[in-house]
C-alpha cells in the first residue's frame with residue numbers, strides 16, 4: 097500500500113536514478129494517475145519546504161525599515177487578508193538573499209563586548225533592533241487537483257516570536273522558539289496558481305539564558321491530506337511486554353473535516369525493519385460525524401518482537417490506513433520501538449526489564465559554523481560523538497529538541513530526557529507542554545519527560561511543589577507510560593522536589609542526596625546536571641584575559657567529572673547522571689566574560705573535537721580499552737621543569753615512559769585516573785596499559801616540529817546529492833612527519849569546487865571572534881585552534897565530485913575529494929524563483 101503514490105507526489109531523484117526504480121515509479125504513476133484528479137483518493141503528502149526562500153533583515157523599532165508592515169490603515173489584524181508591507185503577495189523581494197533552510201542569522205552577525213553575555217556576545221537582542229528581526233518569503237504552487245484536500249504548513253521551530261502569513265492572510269503567531277506549529281492554510285490558497293508564505297521572526301527578546309540563534313532554524317513542511325485523516329502527530333503507541341511477547345496499544349486520533357458523517361475502517365499494519373508485514377489489525381464500521389475528531393484504541397499482539405535497546409535500536413514501522421468506500425484515503429506512518437522503561441526508587445532505571453545506568457550529558461542545540469541551523473546529518477554526527485565516549489543518554493536542556501535529533505537517537509540507540517521550556521499552569525503553558533509531548537511521545541529514545549529546570553523563584557517553595565504536581569497531573573493524561581522529573585538546584589526538600597516523580601538533582605554540591613533519598617523513599621532520583629571539568633580544548637595554562645582556561649583540575653576537589661561520576665557510580669538508587677555539558681555551546685562563557693564568547697563546560701568542544709576529559713569518561717563508560725595522555729609534549733622553554741602528566745585509562749596497571757625510560761607502573765583505581773610529575777625533556781612519552789598482566793593498550797605523544805602540512809579528513813566520503821547532506825571535515829595542522837602540532841594556530845583558507853557549498857567554519861576556540869560564515873566572493877578562512885579546525889560542506893542536488901582545497905602560507909596544501917552520489921531525495925515543494 098506504500099505504493100499508492102498520487103500524481104502530484106513529488107518523488108525526486110537525481111539524473112543517474114537507477115533504471116529499475118524509474119520503470120517502477122513510472123508504473124506507479126501510470127497506475128495511479130487515474131485517481132490523480134480526485135482529491136478523495138490522493139494520499140497524504142509531507143513535503144519538505146526548506147528550499148528557495150528569500151531573506152532580509154527588517155527592524156524591531158523602525159517601521160520604515162520593517163517594510164512598513166502593520167502600518168496600513170487596514171492591517172492583517174483589522175481585516176482578513178490585509179497583510180501589508182512585506183506580508184503582501186505583491187511585495188518585491190528580488191533584492192533579498194536567496195537561501196535554503198535551516199537558517200540561523202545570528203551566527204552570521206559580528207560579536208561585540210556590549211552584546212548579551214548569555215547569548216554569546218552576538219549583536220542581536222533588544223540593544224540591536226536593526227539585526228533582531230528577520231523576514232522570510234517563499235513562493236510555491238498548489239495544483240487545482242488539490243481542491244478539496246486539507247493543506248497545512250508545519251514549522252518545526254522558529255526562533256522566535258514568529259508571525260506567519262499566507263497570501264497576505266494572517267495564519268498565526270508562535271512566541272516560543274522551541275515549539276512546532278502547524279497552521280491550516282487550506283482556505284487561503286490559490287489553487288492552480290502561485291502562493292506565498294511570509295514569516296516575520298523577532299529575536300529581540302531572549303527566551304533562554306544561552307545562545308538561541310535566530311530564524312527558521314528547523315525544517316518547514318507542507319502537509320496535504322484527505323479531509324478524513326489521521327491528525328498530525330495523531331498516533332500514540334505504547335508497549336507492554338509479557339515474557340517474550342509484546343502487546344502494543346495503538347491510539348489513533350482521526351479527524352473528519354468533511355461536513356458529513358463518514359464511515360471508515362482503521363487498518364494498522366506493523367512492518368519490520370525490512371518492510372515486511374509482521375502484524376495487522378482492523379477496526380471496521382466506524383462512523384464519525386462531520387467536523388468531529390475521535391481517538392480509537394487498538395491492540396496489536398506480536399510474538400517474540402525484536403526489542404529496541406541501546407545495543408540494537410530496532411525500529412518497526414506502523415502504517416495506519418484510513419479506508420473509506422473501499423479505498424485508502426489516508427496513510428500515516430509512525431516509527432515504533434518496542435521497549436519498556438521504568439524508574440525504581442531503589443534500583444534505578446530499567447530498559448526492557450534490564451537495569452541500565454544512565455550515562456548522560458546535557459546538550460544545547462548549536463554547533464560550530466552553523467549555529468542552531470543544524471542539518472540532519474550533523475545531528476547524527478553529534479549523537480555519534482557522544483556515543484563514541486560510551487554515553488547512552490542526552491538531556492535536551494532546556495527545551496523541546498529538534499525532531500531529527502530524536503530520530504537520530506531512535507536510530508542510534510541513545511536515551512533522551514526530553515525537556516519542556518516554560519514552567520507554569522496556564523493555558524499557554526499547558527498548550528506548549530501538550531504540543532511538545534504529543535509531538536515527541538512516539539520516540540522510543542525518549543524515556544523520561546522533564547517539566548522544568550532550575551526555576552529559582554519556585555523550586556524550593558510550596559508554589560514549586562504545587563506547580564510541579566499540577567503540571568505532572570496534566571502531562572500524565574498525555575503519557576502515563578513514562579515518568580516525569582524536574583531539575584532542581586536547591587531546597588530539594590521543600591519545593592518541586594517534594595512532588596516530582598523522579599527527583600532531578602542539579603549538582604551534588606547543592607544538597608544532601610543521600611538524606612533526600614532517605615526522606616523521600618518513594619521517589620526515584622537522577623542527576624539532571626553535574627559539573628564537568630571546565631576548560632578549553634588543548635589549553636593547559638590559564639589564560640583568562642584572553643578567554644581561555646586550563647583544561648585540568650579546574651574545579652575544587654569535590655566538584656568535577658571524576659568526583660561526580662564516582663558519586664553516581666556508587667549509588668545504585670540513582671538512575672544516572674547528565675554532565676553539564678556534552679558539547680561547548682555559544683554564550684554563558686562563565687566563569688569568564690568577554691573576550692570569551694562561548695561556554696567551556698563541554699566534554700567536547702563546539703566543533704565536536706574531544707577534550708581530554710572525554711577520555712576519562714570513555715574509560716569508565718565505554719567498552720573498549722582506552723589510553724589517553726595529557727597534556728601535549730611541546731613545552732619549549734620548560735626543559736628541566738616538572739610537568740604534571742595525567743593518564744586516563746581503564747587498564748588495570750599503567751606504565752609511563754619518557755624517551756624509552758620507565759617512570760614507573762601504577763595501579764589504576766576504578767573510576768580514577770593516574771598522575772606523574774615528569775621532569776620535562778622533549779621527545780616521546782608513552783603510556784602502556786596492562787590488564788591481567790598483558791599489554792592491552794598504549795598511547796604515544798611526541799614533541800613535534802613546526803607546522804608544515806595541512807591534512808583534511810571527512811566523517812563521510814560518500815554523500816547524498818539531496819541538497820541537505822553534509823560532510824564534517826577536520827582540518828589538522830601537522831608537522832613534516834604528519835604529527836598534529838598541538839599549539840598551531842595558522843590561518844587556513846578554503847576553496848571548493850563541484851556540487852557542494854561550504855556552510856560554516858569553526859575551530860572550538862571559545863574566545864574566537866572570527867566570522868563563521870562568508871558571503872559572495874569572500875574567501876572562506878579560519879585559524880586553526882590548537883592544531884584543529886572544522887569546515888562543514890553541504891551537497892547540492894547535483895551528483896559529482898566535490899573538491900575541497902585547504903591552504904596556508906608556508907605549508908603544504910591539502911585536497912579532499914568527496915563523492916556526492918545519486919539518491920532518492922525527499923519530496924519537496926516545488927520552488928518558484930523570481
Ligand code: GAL
Pocket residue numbers: 493494549550585602625676684686
Ligand atoms: C545551571 C543551569 C544551566 C547552566 C549551568 C551553568 O544552573 O541549569 O542551564 O546555566 O547552570 O553553570
